[in-house]
Amino acid sequence: MYGTFEISDFQAEFGNFRIKVERDGKLYRYVREGKERVENVISSNSSKLIINPVEPVNLPKNITNFLQIELSKKIILEPGLQAEVYVKFPIEVGVFLASKKKIEIVDVFSLQKPKYSLYGSPSDGVVCRYWESEVFFKKPEIDPLKEGIIRLKVENKADEWVSLKSLVFDVYGMKIYYNSDSVISFGEVELKSERVGETTFLDRKSVKGMRKSVELFTARKVPIVRKSFVMEMGL
């Protein structure tokens, strides 16, 4: 149910959520019904509604830009080797209004319960959106309204064996691609030592058969200073 839609008389269902846009004179009323009711008034002539998955750090409110994925199994890598695996990430759905030049956020919701955690120590750590994931060797089946896939390249650049149990990404650089069946993002982890690794979300110009999501941080005009995150406090 992701995509670009005409604003007038739009209706859609996302799991327990029902979204509609009603015309009322010259104005529109955006309504999301579910556990709670969200209502916004829109004044627009020619905008379209874009609904797509966004960086999963906005609910119940945006307090961080880090996503921590705790792996169900350790990935153990020999020095110099690299592996490609798949992990899942939680989906948050962004609703945008797009006019000819600008994009504006209308709403963000999710079918997943958010949970936060701390990576590192209470004095130097970072608060992260927390998520647990299996490690898959092949592209797993997903419900694209609830979960997305990260195709992850893991490379051990250290001179020793390294175990990886947890990933922390800076989602400012997250690029999400979607179609009706799937949501995917691409990332890499460079393991620099037994305790240090660097994670990065990769940007692809295009992915066959998929559209690129409008990013929430682009819509919010947040300047992106860096895309990678150095995990210095353990892997």
Place this chain on the structure above:
Amino acid sequence: MIDVLNYTLYGDVTLYDLVFVIVVMFFASILARFITANVRRTLIDRMKRDQLEILLKIIYFGILIIAFVSVSPSIGIKLSGLLVAGGIAGIVIGFASQSIVSNLISGLFLIWEKPIKIGDQINVDGVSGFVEDIHIMSTIVRTYDGLYVRIPNERVFTSSITNYVANPVRRFEYTIGIRYADDAEKAIEIIKKIIDEHPFALKYPEPAVFVDSLGESSVNIVVKIWAPSTEWYSVKMDLLWKIKKELEDNGIEIPFPQRVIWFANQPEFQRQQKD
């Protein structure tokens, strides 16, 4: 009118020169306000507030200083002379106004050391609230009651500062008493489940829930939860009531203080009751 403007005030400085300087400084001040307002509007959602405030002050006073340096020769002020005079005046003023200088130096150290930032929640010398601004002489705090408190920087610098949001997370705790007749293990399980469902009750560091003491009227369960520093108070308010309701829904009650009293003639009394 022109004759009046040509009136010599002192040396070569005429009234015209003085008016010229005043007008230039007036327009420089308007220009500085205009530029800082625009810079603030442009950068307010792109920079941290404390850094933005410092940048705005640099821009504002930078424009005023440049304007003053440009026009000061018109009123006979020579910068080389100012430096010498400033040095002597500095010593005199320094002795005469120790507390002002002390506040100034403390302000510079506060800006350099950064124990607090604009927007932080702090406690300084018994004053708790949000840091609204850090001036060169004083720090402005908005208390939780919404009061404006100006604290001289010397007091801020020499007092012990508690910054509630300097670390990304902080811990809070409750003590929850349940009846001796209730199942403490079940109560712990229920409390852990409620904590797990709250998004901002952090997964790691893990919350701790355990029987801490056997009180006079209750079995006391201690609950220790970590939360993001910016959210801890709302999490604390939210969770306690949820825990109380969920425990009661599961038949676990928080008891009133109670005392068992044994009467000396109790066996006789019980026999009478049976009869």
